[in-house]
Amino acid sequence: MARLWDTGIVALDANALLNVYRYTRSTRDDFLSLLSSFGDRLWLPRQAAQEFHENRLKVMSDLLSAPTVILDGVTKAKNVFSESTGQFRYHPELDATALRKEFADALAPLVGRLEDVKRDADGQAAHSPLADQLLDRITNLFRGKIGGGFEEQDLETIYKEGVDRYSRRIPPGYKDAEKPEPRRYGDLVIWKEILRKAAESSMPMILVTDDRKEDWWWEHQGKTIGPRVELVTEFAAQAGQRIHLYSPEAFLRVANERDKSSVSSNSIDEAEGLARQEQERARAALEATLAAIEMERGQLAAQLASGQVLTSDAAKNLRHLIAQIDEEDYRGESTTVRLRDRLKGVTSQEEELEVLPRLRREMYLAQERSERRAELTARLERTSVDGRLNEARSSELLERMANLDVQARDLARTLRQFRLSGAQSPDDEAARPN
Numbered sequence: 001m002a003r004l005w006d007t008g009i010v011a012l013d014a015n016a017l018l019n020v021y022r023y024t025r026s027t028r029d030d031f032l033s034l035l036s037s038f039g040d041r042l043w044l045p046r047q048a049a050q051e052f053h054e055n056r057l058k059v060m061s062d063l064l065s066a067p068t069v070i071l072d073g074v075t076k077a078k079n080v081f082s083e084s085t086g087q088f089r090y091h092p093e094l095d096a097t098a099l100r101k102e103f104a105d106a107l108a109p110l111v112g113r114l115e116d117v118k119r120d121a122d123g124q125a126a127h128s129p130l131a132d133q134l135l136d137r138i139t140n141l142f143r144g145k146i147g148g149g150f151e152e153q154d155l156e157t158i159y160k161e162g163v164d165r166y167s168r169r170i171p172p173g174y175k176d177a178e179k180p181e182p183r184r185y186g187d188l189v190i191w192k193e194i195l196r197k198a199a200e201s202s203m204p205m206i207l208v209t210d211d212r213k214e215d216w217w218w219e220h221q222g223k224t225i226g227p228r229v230e231l232v233t234e235f236a237a238q239a240g241q242r243i244h245l246y247s248p249e250a251f252l253r254v255a256n257e258r259d260k261s262s263v264s265s266n267s268i269d270e271a272e273g274l275a276r277q278e279q280e281r282a283r284a285a286l287e288a289t290l291a292a293i294e295m296e297r298g299q300l301a302a303q304l305a306s307g308q309v310l311t312s313d314a315a316k317n318l319r320h321l322i323a324q325i326d327e328e329d330y331r332g333e334s335t336t337v338r339l340r341d342r343l344k345g346v347t348s349q350e351e352e353l354e355v356l357p358r359l360r361r362e363m364y365l366a367q368e369r370s371e372r373r374a375e376l377t378a379r380l381e382r383t384s385v386d387g388r389l390n391e392a393r394s395s396e397l398l399e400r401m402a403n404l405d406v407q408a409r410d411l412a413r414t415l416r417q418f419r420l421s422g423a424q425s426p427d428d429e430a431a432r433p434n
Contacts, residue, residue: 004244005258008204010038011194014051015210016248017044021059021134022274027267028134031248034255034262036141041203044142045193046149047186056135067118074111078104147193155182155189162188171215171228178407187211191231198239205235205243208251212279214414216245249275283415290411297404300397318380325373329366336362 012035020028035042044052081103085096150158162185166174173187198205209216218225227245235243246254249271256263339359346352 001244004204004206004242005254007041008206008242009041009043009197009201010035010206010208011043011045011197012048013045013190013207013209013211014048014055016208016251017048017052017138018055018059019210019248019271019274020138021056021063023267024270026264027270030263030267031252031271032137032141034252037262040145042142042145043197044146045190045197046147047189047193049142049146050149051186056132060132067114071111071114071118074107074114078107147197149193150189158189158192159185169215171230173215175213175215187215194243195235195238198235198241198243202241204241205239206251207243207245208248209245210248210275210278212247212282247275286411286415290408290415293404293408293411297401297408300401300404318376322373322376322380325369325376329369329373332362332366332369336366 020031023031082100085094085099088094089096159182162173165188166177166184172191173185176184176187178184194205194207216228216231218228227243231245232243235241249268252263252268252271256265256268336359339355339362343352343355343359346355
């Protein structure tokens with residue numbers, strides 16, 4: 001492992017580089033100084049550079065909006081507290097007004113600090129993102145150290161290969177298969193560029209990545225051991241070199257173990273804290289996605305069960321009911337004709353009072369049958385213009401439900417890995433350099 005650090009190329013993906021914006025000044029300085037220490041061995045794949053620039057402004061926007069988000073939460077908390085105490089305005093032991101004032105006074109210093117930060121953030125937002133000094137520093141650091149990328153026809157070849165690799169869950173990138181094209185192939189493009197760089201330079205490779213997904217990391221019993229074995233094998237076969245992956249916090253930690261003066265322990269603690277925070281956000285997002293999937297699946301199942309989408313049996317039953325109504329209509333019409341004829345020959349008021357209610361009832365039943373028949377016919381014909389069953393719609397829903405089941409199982413497995421691994425970094429079990 002020491003040879004990797006002493007002679008290898010050090011490459012970064014976009015996520016690891018974007019973390020520089022999330023770090024405090026001291027940790028940011030440590031991280032960028034460490035990268036600078038590798039000199040000409042520092043390198044950034046073209047795809048990673050593009051993704052960095054595509055996402056940089058969003059990361060900055062999220063950071064600038066943080067005080068507003070927190071202040072909104074404080075306001076909601078104050079409103080909830082006010083409503084809660086308002087329910088007990090006349091409680092014999094509670095002074096609701098005093099409680100609200102005490103709560104507001106306790107929050108006031110916090111609100112003041114947040115408003116100060118928000119004013120600073122608003123001031124930064126008023127300036128053009130092009131005036132980003134940190135971007136200038138990163139640009140200078142990687143000047144002349146960015147990969148050349150691929151021609152369009154080479155990218156098309158990689159995308160086609162990606163279809164096959166993802167279908168067989170060959171890393172990396174298959175965990176992004178649900179993203180729109182061609183973004184889903186971003187990790188694979190980075191991987192191909194890394195392979196080419198190592199082969200052309202005949203140098204081993206360190207990849208610093210903040211991607212925590214299983215299509216990069218080898219996991220066992222809830223612990224992340226190191227890079228996927230398939231990646232190490234493919235790298236050796238195609239580039240003839242070794243590769244190792246580090247998360248940003250592990251990269252800082254190992255650098256500190258090699259040279260205590262290069263990175264402070266505070267920077268390591270901050271990077272690890274940020275990693276835990278991002279993992280918790282990712283876990284919460286996964287849980288929300290899983291809940292949405294389960295809700296959608298339930299809605300689809302309800303549609304099938306209620307007959308909103310017809311199955312062949314349901315269509316057969318509908319046609320049978322319509323035929324029954326037609327038969328009842330035939331009999332009812334015969335009865336109505338007889339009653340009308342009889343009414344014409346009525347000779348007494350008593351007989352008229354007997355016939356008229358029966359005739360009105362038959363006419364009412366006929367109207368009911370007509371409306372019911374129209375409803376059933378419309379329900380049958382909703383599936384196709386000519387009234388035939390739209391089996392395609394039913395099949396489509398069943399297929400969608402099956403796809404949701406696959407996604408739900410995949411998300412549930414990922415969540416189990418989150419719970420098992422806890423706050424562990426993606427390479428805590430990896431071998432340390434000698």
